[in-house]
Amino acid sequence: MGTTASQLAKDSLSEYQELTFLTKQEILLAHRRFTELLDRDERNHPNPRVPMEVILTLPELKSNPFKTRICQVFSTSEDKDGSLTFEDFLDLLSAFSDSATLEIKSHYAFRIFDFDDDGTLDCGDLEKLVNCLTGETEDTRLSSEEMRQLINNILDESDIDKDGTVNLSEFQHVISRSPDFVSSFKIVL
Amino acid sequence: ERRERSRRRKGKAEHETSGHEGNKRERDQTRANKNEEKIESGDQLKEKEKALGVKKKKKRRKKVVETSSEPETSEDGDDEEEVNNDGEVRPELLSPEELEKLKEAVDEKKKLIQSLRGKPWPMKQKLVTLRESQLFVEKYEGALGKGKGRKLYAYKVMMTKKWMKFQRDFENFKIACIPWEMKIKEIESHFGSSVASYFIFLRWMYGINMILFSLTFGLVMVPEALMGRAYGSIPRKTVPRAEEAGAMDFAVLWDFGGYAQYSVLFYGYYNNQRAIGWFKFRMPLSYFLVGVGTVAYSYMVVIRTMARNANESGIGDDNSFNFSWKMFTSWDYLIGNPETADNKFASITTSFKEAILEEQESRKDDNIHLTRFLRVLANFLVLCCLAGSGYLIYFVVRRSQKFALDGLENHTWWERNEVNMVMSLLGMFCPMLFDVISTLENYHPRVALQWQLGRIFALFLGNLYTFIIALMDAINLKRKEEKVVKYNITMWEATLYNGTGSENSTAPPITIHPADVPRGPCWETMVGQEFVRLIISDTMTTYITLLIGDFLRAVLVRFLNHCWCWDLEAGFPSYSEFDVSGNVLGLIFNQGMIWMGAFYAPCLPALNLLRLHVSMYLQCWAVMCCNVPQERVFKASGSNNFYMAMLLVILFLSTLPAIYTIVTIPPSFDCGPFSGKNRMFDVIQETLESDFPAWFSKVFSYASNPGLVLPFILLMVLAIYYLQSTSKSYKEANVELKKKLQMVIQRLDNF
Numbered sequence: 001m002g003t004t005a006s007q008l009a010k011d012s013l014s015e016y017q018e019l020t021f022l023t024k025q026e027i028l029l030a031h032r033r034f035t036e037l038l039d040r041d042e043r044n045h046p047n048p049r050v051p052m053e054v055i056l057t058l059p060e061l062k063s064n065p066f067k068t069r070i071c072q073v074f075s076t077s078e079d080k081d082g083s084l085t086f087e088d089f090l091d092l093l094s095a096f097s098d099s100a101t102l103e104i105k106s107h108y109a110f111r112i113f114d115f116d117d118d119g120t121l122d123c124g125d126l127e128k129l130v131n132c133l134t135g136e137t138e139d140t141r142l143s144s145e146e147m148r149q150l151i152n153n154i155l156d157e158s159d160i161d162k163d164g165t166v167n168l169s170e171f172q173h174v175i176s177r178s179p180d181f182v183s184s185f186k187i188v189l
Numbered sequence: 190e191r192r193e194r195s196r197r198r199k200g201k202a203e204h205e206t207s208g209h210e211g212n213k214r215e216r217d218q219t220r221a222n223k224n225e226e227k228i229e230s231g232d233q234l235k236e237k238e239k240a241l242g243v244k245k246k247k248k249r250r251k252k253v254v255e256t257s258s259e260p261e262t263s264e265d266g267d268d269e270e271e272v273n274n275d276g277e278v279r280p281e282l283l284s285p286e287e288l289e290k291l292k293e294a295v296d297e298k299k300k301l302i303q304s305l306r307g308k309p310w311p312m313k314q315k316l317v318t319l320r321e322s323q324l325f326v327e328k329y330e331g332a333l334g335k336g337k338g339r340k341l342y343a344y345k346v347m348m349t350k351k352w353m354k355f356q357r358d359f360e361n362f363k364i365a366c367i368p369w370e371m372k373i374k375e376i377e378s379h380f381g382s383s384v385a386s387y388f389i390f391l392r393w394m395y396g397i398n399m400i401l402f403s404l405t406f407g408l409v410m411v412p413e414a415l416m417g418r419a420y421g422s423i424p425r426k427t428v429p430r431a432e433e434a435g436a437m438d439f440a441v442l443w444d445f446g447g448y449a450q451y452s453v454l455f456y457g458y459y460n461n462q463r464a465i466g467w468f469k470f471r472m473p474l475s476y477f478l479v480g481v482g483t484v485a486y487s488y489m490v491v492i493r494t495m496a497r498n499a500n501e502s503g504i505g506d507d508n509s510f511n512f513s514w515k516m517f518t519s520w521d522y523l524i525g526n527p528e529t530a531d532n533k534f535a536s537i538t539t540s541f542k543e544a545i546l547e548e549q550e551s552r553k554d555d556n557i558h559l560t561r562f563l564r565v566l567a568n569f570l571v572l573c574c575l576a577g578s579g580y581l582i583y584f585v586v587r588r589s590q591k592f593a594l595d596g597l598e599n600h601t602w603w604e605r606n607e608v609n610m611v612m613s614l615l616g617m618f619c620p621m622l623f624d625v626i627s628t629l630e631n632y633h634p635r636v637a638l639q640w641q642l643g644r645i646f647a648l649f650l651g652n653l654y655t656f657i658i659a660l661m662d663a664i665n666l667k668r669k670e671e672k673v674v675k676y677n678i679t680m681w682e683a684t685l686y687n688g689t690g691s692e693n694s695t696a697p698p699i700t701i702h703p704a705d706v707p708r709g710p711c712w713e714t715m716v717g718q719e720f721v722r723l724i725i726s727d728t729m730t731t732y733i734t735l736l737i738g739d740f741l742r743a744v745l746v747r748f749l750n751h752c753w754c755w756d757l758e759a760g761f762p763s764y765s766e767f768d769v770s771g772n773v774l775g776l777i778f779n780q781g782m783i784w785m786g787a788f789y790a791p792c793l794p795a796l797n798l799l800r801l802h803v804s805m806y807l808q809c810w811a812v813m814c815c816n817v818p819q820e821r822v823f824k825a826s827g828s829n830n831f832y833m834a835m836l837l838v839i840l841f842l843s844t845l846p847a848i849y850t851i852v853t854i855p856p857s858f859d860c861g862p863f864s865g866k867n868r869m870f871d872v873i874q875e876t877l878e879s880d881f882p883a884w885f886s887k888v889f890s891y892a893s894n895p896g897l898v899l900p901f902i903l904l905m906v907l908a909i910y911y912l913q914s915t916s917k918s919y920k921e922a923n924v925e926l927k928k929k930l931q932m933v934i935q936r937l938d939n940f
Contacts, residue, residue: 019306019315023361060378063530064522076311087312094306096522107309109517126516133520134541135534142541149545153512161934174513181518183382188374188523 020094029189030093033058034086050089052082060187065132066112073111096187105185106175110168120165126151295329298322368392372809378525380767380818381533385523387769388809390832394776395801397490401483401787401794408479409791410453416466417459424706425860426451426458433704444605445718454792457714457860463875471880473862473872480788480851484844487784491840495833515540529818560631567629571644574622578615578648579655585611586659590666608659609726612652616727617734620645620771642770646835649778650842657785657846660719664854667712671857674709681707711860713789716850720786721793724779728800731775735811739765743815764817772808773832781839788847 008031016027035043037055042048052071061067071082074092084092094100095108113121115128127147134141142150158166158174166174175181302322305315330346369392377385421427428436428451436447445454452458465472519537524530585607592600603610623644627637685701743764746757757763779797787793851870856863863869877886891897 015316015319017357018302019312019319021306023364025361025365059525063524063527065520065530065534076313087316091312095309101307104307104309113517129516130541133516133534134538135531142538146542146545150512150516150541153545154516157510158513160931161938163938171517174510175517177510178514178518180514184518184521184523186522188377 016090020090021097021099022090022094026093026097026189027090030090031086033189034089047085049077049083049085052084055082055084055089060189065135069112069115073108093187093189096185098186098188102176102182103172105182106172107168109175109181109185110171120167121171122165123151126154126166291329295326298326302326369805369809372805374523376809376812377523379529379813380816381521381524381529383769384767384812384819386829387767387772388805390773391776391801391805391808393494394780395798395805397487398780398783398794398798398801400486401783402798404479404483404486405787405791405794408475409459412465412470412472412475413459414453416470417462417472420451421703423460424703424708425460425711425864427703429708430702430704445721450714450718454790455714455717456789456791456862457711457857459860459862461862461864461866471876474876476862477869477872479791480847483787483794484784484840484847487840488837491833491837495830495837498830498833512544515544526818532818563629563631567626570626571623574619574626575644575648575651578619579651581615582608582612582652582655583659586656587662590659590663606722606726608656609723610730612656612723613726613730615652616649616775617730619648623648638770642774642831645771645774649774653778653781653843656723660716663715663719664712664850667710667715668854670710671712674707675858678707678709709857709859711857712854713857713861717786717790717793720782721790721796724782724786724793724796724800727779727782731804732807735807739811739815764815766819767812767816774835777832777836777839780836781843784840785843785847788851 008028013024013027016022017024020027022030034050037050037058038048052068052075055071056062056067061070064070068082070092071084072080074088074095075082075084076088077083095104110121111117113125113129115125116122121129130142130147130150155164155166158170160170160173299322302319305319308315310318369388373385373388373392376388418426428448432447435441438447441447442449449455450457459472459476461473463473464470515537519540521533524533589604589608592604620641623641627641630637630640632640742762746762746764750757779800783793783797852868855867856865856869858864863872866872877889
């Protein structure tokens with residue numbers, strides 16, 4: 001499993017090609033960028049795991065308001081600390097790649113927006129989502145009145161079964177009709 | 190036995206159980222089979238292995254997607270009987286249906302392997318499943334082939350594997366071949382996807398022009414250069430004696446006169462010999478077909494791209510998910526630059542606030558009359574502008590014709606290049622004027638942008654068509670001149686023969702140097718030259734505007750900021766933003782001019798290719814160096830099909846004049862591949878008659894009978910109408926279904 005040292009084994013490479021939407025060059029590039037994030041001694045470890053703070057120094061993720069959620073969703077660590085192995089990293093790149101399907105992108109987008117990991121987007125999740133999108137500074141945030149109005153509008157539009165939350169199928173239904181989603185939900189190394 | 194049944198496989202996952210995705214793994218149920226032993230990996234075997242003499246088999250549907258998640262009760266196993274616990278499946282022992290089932294299982298495993306990358310599982314899980322499935326397939330695939338047709342089956346399997354590997358490698362190769370990927374990615378991370386969409390569009394145009402270039406270069410220019418008669422052998426290929434003196438001057442060459450005019454670059458050089466070279470290359474036919482082919486190819490590519498965009502965006506103008514889309518899809522994950530991210534935050538916030546406001550209160554149009562009056566006034570001003578610019582161009586073209594009659598050397602550089610400079614300057618300043626006028630109108634920015642684009646479009650179109658009308662006048666002038674020259678030539682030939690003896694004498698034919706033969710004015714070459722000059726001056730203007738408008742401005746703002754009274758960077762003029770729509774329009778119109786002139790100047794696609802190549806590098810550099818990210822960021826996608834639609838319109842409008850000239854005006858008598866014919870398309874008729882068997886031309890003559898063509902056109906119109914009405918009814922059905930869905934769900938809730 002995993003990758004060893006600085007070279008990616010040939011059969012691992014072909015397996016990864018089979019299992020992700022990435023091309024061979026992209027996988028090799030990802031491997032190189034990943035090993036750059038490791039320190040010397042970690043590089044010889046059979047299955048190194050990079051802590052979240054180091055992952056977040058990648059320029060592609062640095063300015064993203066959802067960076068912590070992305071790391072947490074793709075992380076397979078036991079302590080849920082958002083650290084990523086190389087395979088998690090490949091999963092991340094595959095879901096965000098150009099050729100990934102709408103289903104997989106919407107699945108992961110749902111998980112990213114689900115801040116409390118309960119399988120649905122409720123008011124708390126939506127509020128945190130809006131706050132992420134409007135930035136950190138005070139003057140760009142919405143007032144609580146506007147926030148309430150916004151969340152009501154969103155639930156009106158997307159919540160088909162009127163249970164006050166947006167579940168995965170409702171989310172996918174909304175997203176599938178959006179012309180922008182696939183092209184904006186993209187990260188390229 | 191039972192224990193195996195109760196082990197869950199981590200194999201298939203289930204989509205869409207009620208929201209219990211998250212970090213739980215979806216397991217699937219396999220009705221494990223009793224008699225199975227383990228495969229090497231120790232996982233459970235699938236049911237097909239039960240083929241070893243199990244009496245009762247529960248058919249398991251190996252559908253990858255939804256398998257029911259029945260609990261692993263023991264009811265599965267109850268019905269199963271104990272079977273021999275022997276390990277290996279012996280395919281020879283299997284009956285044909287069991288063989289069939291095994292094959293099905295293998296196929297399903299293969300399908301599973303194909304679909305693995307689309308599953309939202311962690312990589313570990315996917316790897317386990319992959320290895321298992323691959324082992325299964327390997328183990329039983331070879332075995333399946335035993336008996337009849339085994340060698341063929343094994344061979345087929347090997348070829349499929351090789352083919353898939355080849356396909357994958359080819360995909361990788363194709364992606365690696367795409368040029369400028371890194372540049373565009375850098376721009377995307379700095380400026381967001383709308384600016385990058387311009388560069389992607391530029392790259393796409395470059396691809397089209399590459400094909401057009403290879404067509405014209407490979408099938409028209411190269412054959413004539415290699416296999417046609419050499420320079421100087423016949424009159425049309427030689428610089429006339431009168432012009433010889435200045436034929437090598439740089440000024441003349443820059444204007445595409447002199448040696449440049451009498452070369453493969455222009456129509457006039459081509460000989461009308463029916464077949465050239467040792468393998469009888471049909472030059473005139475090839476010229477004509479390449480002309481038609483470039484247009485046909487362009488249509489095909491544009492329409493195919495439009496259709497693909499329309500498919501991808503679904504029913505893009507659906508407004509029912511406004512807020513949700515703003516929420517879930519507005520962040521651009523490609524942004525890697527903190528400054529751009531800040532801009533994006535600000536623009537998202539603004540758009541939220543605006544949308545909330547619009548939703549809350551209905552538009553109170555205070556003083557609607559004033560607004561309406563101002564809008565009418567603005568449109569009137571714009572119309573005046575357009576009319577003024579059209580007249581200016583017409584006037585300037587007439588003037589330049591007068592200059593041409595006087596001989597070009599007597600005039601200054603400005604007077605010689607007046608037409609092109611005026612057109613380029615108009616193209617530069619009028620849009621700014623429109624921008625100023627549009628502040629009167631007080632529209633929502635997106636609507637204002639569409640109005641602006643529409644007006645610029647009208648401006649360019651008007652200019653282009655005025656130019657063409659003026660060109661038509663010039664053509665008619667040349668044709669009159671041609672008649673005069675023809676008459677003069679007969680006189681001149683008569684004097685030649687008279688001078689050396691009577692007409693019945695057997696005196697040796699006079700050899701006249703081709704440069705001395707009196708020449709007809711070649712209107713086709715003139716048209717080609719005009720277009721080439723126009724494109725060159727357009728290019729120069731664009732680059733100079735870029736350098737002055739963006740680069741110089743940025744330099745001034747940066748360095749004068751220290752010693753200026755107000756903050757140049759924050760206030761006026763500050764750094765410029767990249768004007769996506771203006772640049773895209775420029776690109777589209779440039780392409781329109783290429784399509785118009787390519788028939789008369791085969792060098793145009795080559796020129797355009799060079800221009801696009803340089804543009805790419807220059808603009809990439811300029812954007813990274815001198816521009817700042819936009820403050821208001823609009824959706825890039827909505828405009829995509831809009832630009833394609835404009836491209837299609839331009840394609841149509843620019844091929845009209847070329848087609849008109851081909852069909853109505855007879856070609857010049859002494860230059861070009863169609864000289865001597867009555868009409869240019871006569872070459873097709875000729876080819877049909879002489880090169881194809883007799884029945885072919887008969888078939889064609891039947892097919893071109895109006896009695897056949899008209900009903901066919903009628904049929905196509907009816908088909909279009911039918912498809913249109915079907916698509917409308919589908920859309921309505923869609924809306925109905927949505928409503929029904931909501932009703933049904935509400936009703937379910939009430940229970």
